[in-house]
Amino acid sequence: MPVSDYQMVKAWDAVLKLSKVERGQKVTILCGPHTHPQTLQTATIAAQAAGAVVTRIDLQPINAEKATSRDLMNYLGETPLTNNPVALAAMKNSDIVLDLMLLLFSPEQMEILESGTKILLAVEPPEVLVRAVPTEADRERVLAASRLLKSAKRMHVTSPAGTDVTFKLGEFPTISEYGFCEEPGRWDHWPSGFLFTFANEGGSDGTIVIDRGDILLPQKNYVSDKITMHLREGFVRSIEGDVDAALLREFMEAYNDPEAYAIAHIGWGMQPRCYWHTLSLVDREATSGQDARAFEGNFLFSLGPNNEAGGPRTTPCHLDIPLRNCTVKLDDVVVVRDGKVIDEAFR
Numbered sequence: 001m002p003v004s005d006y007q008m009v010k011a012w013d014a015v016l017k018l019s020k021v022e023r024g025q026k027v028t029i030l031c032g033p034h035t036h037p038q039t040l041q042t043a044t045i046a047a048q049a050a051g052a053v054v055t056r057i058d059l060q061p062i063n064a065e066k067a068t069s070r071d072l073m074n075y076l077g078e079t080p081l082t083n084n085p086v087a088l089a090a091m092k093n094s095d096i097v098l099d100l101m102l103l104l105f106s107p108e109q110m111e112i113l114e115s116g117t118k119i120l121l122a123v124e125p126p127e128v129l130v131r132a133v134p135t136e137a138d139r140e141r142v143l144a145a146s147r148l149l150k151s152a153k154r155m156h157v158t159s160p161a162g163t164d165v166t167f168k169l170g171e172f173p174t175i176s177e178y179g180f181c182e183e184p185g186r187w188d189h190w191p192s193g194f195l196f197t198f199a200n201e202g203g204s205d206g207t208i209v210i211d212r213g214d215i216l217l218p219q220k221n222y223v224s225d226k227i228t229m230h231l232r233e234g235f236v237r238s239i240e241g242d243v244d245a246a247l248l249r250e251f252m253e254a255y256n257d258p259e260a261y262a263i264a265h266i267g268w269g270m271q272p273r274c275y276w277h278t279l280s281l282v283d284r285e286a287t288s289g290q291d292a293r294a295f296e297g298n299f300l301f302s303l304g305p306n307n308e309a310g311g312p313r314t315t316p317c318h319l320d321i322p323l324r325n326c327t328v329k330l331d332d333v334v335v336v337r338d339g340k341v342i343d344e345a346f347r
């Protein structure tokens, strides 16, 4: 559904207020040729209305020859900010960067955050952004769940499709995403509403079955036949199935990088305003798939880089795979049962 400029400005007003953008603060808007013009224009208006000093930095895209699609998360790590000290200095001297370009998982992003600058990623189209404007209640609920995840030593995930996988936890921090940045040095992604940690190095073992209807990102498709992954000591050792499995194998082989098969972040979705079904309604290239990452009750696992959490892996191959109908246990507490979040577990 089309979004009016007025409605999008109001959405940015809410997000900037939740992110504590105050009069006189420095807001830098990072964009590129793929940035949605309405998102850019309304972000600029809302930042000015908040009394901020607004700078727009427009960077040219890179990696076209390396990626196999135009999806923003098809090739991670190197970004247009790599080897650009001018733009990096501007962002390290800002209070908040509104990232309408996508820096995700880049060393430069880490450097900007370490300087105390906040970064809010927002690359979904306006109709998704206004549907999932974040709230304080989202933050409270995700943080309640993250307190449990932070203390867990083991995650066990099962499903009727045949998933039975165990992850050892504790080496890496827990990352909460609720759509705004209220603290210096915080990164978040609007829309979101999910949380994850990273499995201990070498600490993932078992079987993951990607069932019919589960989603592959950045492919942004619902798999039509089961894909079975066998994991041992933190790496996917085999990917079995029919055409979907063959497509996934070739996608990963194209990176020619053994780190692409490493388990990365693992967690679950808690956003009731994001849905499993929306990917069936949109042009795949119009979204980065945040509905799929955030929908309530998914089990989301990823493969590839773990530098975001301080790990050693920076492979550009990054897969996010949300599964339905899973049961997720932390130590002996069930936090998701058959695809339904158990809020009582966090109280």
Ligand SMILES: O=c1ccc(O)c[nH]1
Pocket (backbone or CB within 6 Å): 177, 189, 192, 293, 302, 320
């Ligand atoms: O918001 C995001 C997007 C991708 C990802 O892997 C994590 N969080």
